[in-house]
Amino acid sequence: MSKLLSVVVSVYNEEAVLEQFYKVAGEVLNHIDWDYELLFVNDGSRDKSFQILTELAGRDRHVKVVSFSRNFGHEAAMIAGIDHSRGSAIICMDADLQHPPRCIPQILDQLEQGFDVVNMVRTKNESAGWFKNLASSSFYKIINVLSDVKFENNASDFFAVSRRVAEVLKDSYREKVRFLRGYVQNVGFEKTTIAYEAGVRAAGESKYSIRKLFQFSVNTIVCFSNLPLKLGIYAGVMAAFLGVVVMVYTLFTRGGAPSGYATIVILNCFMFAILFLIVGIIGEYMAILFAELKDRPIYIVAETRNLAGQERQDLPDDMT
Ligand code: UDP
Numbered sequence: 141m142s143k144l145l146s147v148v149v150s151v152y153n154e155e156a157v158l159e160q161f162y163k164v165a166g167e168v169l170n171h172i173d174w175d176y177e178l179l180f181v182n183d184g185s186r187d188k189s190f191q192i193l194t195e196l197a198g199r200d201r202h203v204k205v206v207s208f209s210r211n212f213g214h215e216a217a218m219i220a221g222i223d224h225s226r227g228s229a230i231i232c233m234d235a236d237l238q239h240p241p242r243c244i245p246q247i248l249d250q251l252e253q254g255f256d257v258v259n260m261v262r263t264k265n266e267s268a269g270w271f272k273n274l275a276s277s278s279f280y281k282i283i284n285v286l287s288d289v290k291f292e293n294n295a296s297d298f299f300a301v302s303r304r305v306a307e308v309l310k311d312s313y314r315e316k317v318r319f320l321r322g323y324v325q326n327v328g329f330e331k332t333t334i335a336y337e338a339g340v341r342a343a344g345e346s347k348y349s350i351r352k353l354f355q356f357s358v359n360t361i362v363c364f365s366n367l368p369l370k371l372g373i374y375a376g377v378m379a380a381f382l383g384v385v386v387m388v389y390t391l392f393t394r395g396g397a398p399s400g401y402a403t404i405v406i407l408n409c410f411m412f413a414i415l416f417l418i419v420g421i422i423g424e425y426m427a428i429l430f431a432e433l434k435d436r437p438i439y440i441v442a443e444t445r446n447l448a449g450q451e452r453q454d455l456p457d458d459m460t
């Protein structure tokens with residue numbers, strides 16, 4: 141095994157932490173017995189992130205930069221990083237130092253032992269606040285009930301994969317609406333987990349709003365489970381059952397027809413609520429189908445640094 145490590149770092153408006161990240165990560169990376177590339181993916185930052193990265197790439201050949209034409213999201217950034225990486229192992233991490241670089245030697249240790257996937261599981265998330273933590277644990281409960289594939293609780297976007305897993309991700313997981321963490325946990329191969337404590341953000345602020353997280357959760361459920369689609373069938377059976385009960389009741393009690401206004405209104409609202417909900421759920425699936433059908437690129441690269449000969453555009457199959 142040629143020992144090149146690719147560290148993929150997604151960057152979106154992180155001017156406040158980049159220098160610090162580079163320093164902290166560099167201290168760790170310069171002490172491992174692997175060669176490494178520090179591959180930053182600039183996800184359409186509107187601040188000075190790209191200038192800072194260009195400057196870093198100018199003075200350090202380990203630093204490589206892929207820069208998007210606009211913001212494509214964290215997941216797209218990680219995918220682009222994996223696409224452009226050359227290492228025999230790849231570690232994905234955030235730029236804000238919430239994923240501590242000091243864990244890298246431990247990760248390499250596991251990879252050297254032959255594991256293909258190393259999932260980093262956070263034991264504590266100091267900066268997220270009780271609401272985000274509660275939402276995150278409920279999300280994992282729901283998705284694990286709904287989906288056939290099982291998700292690690294509190295898994296993060298901090299993980300490492302071997303070259304062969306990276307190749308699988310590159311070739312076979314090109315979905316437009318996606319949950320990379322879910323794929324990483326479910327490609328199979330030998331995997332292991334390491335616990336780590338997510339620290340507070342070193343500087344700058346979180347780029348994920350509650351709304352974004354909610355949409356992300358809905359997308360993930362839709363991507364990994366068909367169960368919500370069957371809700372319509374269950375609701376239909378239940379409504380039919382309720383209808384029969386009420387019919388039998390009416391037949392036996394006979395009369396009393398003029399009263400019951402409230403019952404009718406409530407039942408109507410209830411039934412329509414279920415109906416609209418189901419239509420909405422089908423809409424979510426259709427939106428994802430539509431996105432797949434349009435087959436737009438997952439990301440568009442505008443510029444790169446130190447990456448000559450390593451470029452990879454997300455082209456349709458027949459063009460690559
Ligand atoms: N990020 C990105 N594109 C986005 C949003 C975030 O590349 O559209 C990056 C961001 O720069 C950071 C990582 O994804 O390195 C995680 O984002 P953040 O720290 O804001 O999320 P949180 O840790 O609060 O969940």
Ligand code: MG
Pocket residue numbers: 234236238341346
């Ligand atoms: Mg963060």
